[in-house]
Amino acid sequence: MIPPPQRSLYGLGLRRPHHADFLAGDVPVDFVEVISENFMVDGGRPAAVLAGVRQHHDVILHGVSMSLGTATGLDTAYLARLRQLADTVQPLWVSDHLAWTGIDGVNSHDLLPIPYSEEALAVVARNIDQAQAALGRPILVENPSTYLEFHSSTLAEWEFLTALVQRTGCGLLLDVNNIHVSAHNHGRDPLDWLDGLPWHAVRQLHLAGPSQGQDGLLIDTHDTPVPGRVWALYEEVRRRTGPVAVMIERDDDIPPLADLLAELDRARLGEAEAARP
Template sequence: MKNNKEHIQNLPNLGLGVGLRGEHFNHILEHRPKVDWFEIISENFMDSGGRPRYVLDQIAEQYPVVMHGVSMSIGSTDPLNFDYLKKLKQLAIDTKAKWISDHLCWTGINHINSHDLLPVPLNEESLAHISKRINTVQDFLEQPLVIENPSTYLTFQDSTIAEWDFLTYLTEETGCGLLLDVNNVYVSAFNNEFDPVEYIENIPHDRVVQMHLAGHQNQGDYIIDTHDGPVIDEVWKLFHLAWKRTGGTSALLEWDGNIPEFEVCHEEILKAKQFMDTLVFEEVKNDRKQENSRLVSNPIDFMVNPVSKEFEITYGDR
């Protein structure tokens, strides 16, 4: 655990990164953009023997890569899936991933996967349970895990610990690192009625390895973490606070719905520079509201290959 803590505290600040998405493969290979690093969705590549993996291998040779997972289900009561962990570990070796992250969540039980990041009751029992599982995973992976705060849409009656304290205890119990998703703090705070500033102030700043930024959709009574637009001012303010408290970490923009051109994604994360030391808003960006009952948190674009768009050669009758 001590080693994990030291490992986490010695991880480098990689700069400003972009999430690797299939829509941008060709652009990246052709233009080799000046991006500090890429984050990959682990599950998109761990079984891949096709073009996604082929592209990743080329990118990993030229850019630092970080792995971000959505299916470890660290909070679940199902047994840990060691086949999954074995593939995760191998992918980390192959890509020389700087670290491996996943979420404080469960995705299903009884071998079902909802493919959502479901919330965990935050209490002493779940803390002991998840700490034990993180330790098992870390022993298997032979490196500390980095845990992200998910966006949440409900609070359990059984929750007795604030999320920022829960994350603090997890880092103390396991030596794991934290991926602070600033947008998720904002979204969860709105939905569950807590103070996002209190959250940022009370996490263990020395354990934050990375930050996430993203856009969301405000539906009036609740906010959905849609990753489908620019970051709003209130989230940039939280980022500014988190940057000051942590002393600066690797930061990444997640853009998964209505994915624009690569340059647009890259420019959005580069805006982080103006919010690191000061708060300068060139134009006001407040919450966006979209009347759409099909809004999805954690959108699936980044988890399935749009294969029908991947044909290069199709021929007619011969």
């Protein structure tokens, strides 16, 4: 398993409107997280940007297409390209989602849900083992936002994640907003996740804002500021974690960099509040 950082780290996602700021090297963050697939290319502007940013900041590779829930095994060509990128960048770690993203070579470009069953657990654990062997390093797995549940599920999400950690030695990227979204959508208490998760395996936290969808659903859009309920849940999370990497995740309607840095300062304050008796 990936060892925890010696102190908590605070970072942002590397997004195009802020490339110049990060290349200048004066952004007060400990790391940047990049979408792996955007940089799995040979040369060109993306590679040059990442190489320049890497001179100033540690990097985390966060994927959206590994498809850990696929029943037919992972794409070996994809894993080879990701291994090449990771060997070049030497990231703090590599992460992806507890989801599947396509079938028969067609990428849906969406994070599709899986049933939380023993059969699915065996499939995902096998895929994580394949990924970690191909990459030559352990990975982090992120909990998803979900909008439906399967009748075939026999495990709670936190039980499924705990079993994956035990079987594969992977770590967890805990998306606090995703817990908020899933708990709201399924009428559950978000503290159920917090009481059931294997905290020794959590290495990173995501903070983001959802949008209101139809029929009362919350949608994980990453296009709004972090809302109050997610901040409150974050403080509960920090009472249970040791040092972790914390990131503000924004993928659309991207605000000025100063706004994101202000949210990151609030995340730092949340750690201090959680440490109070």
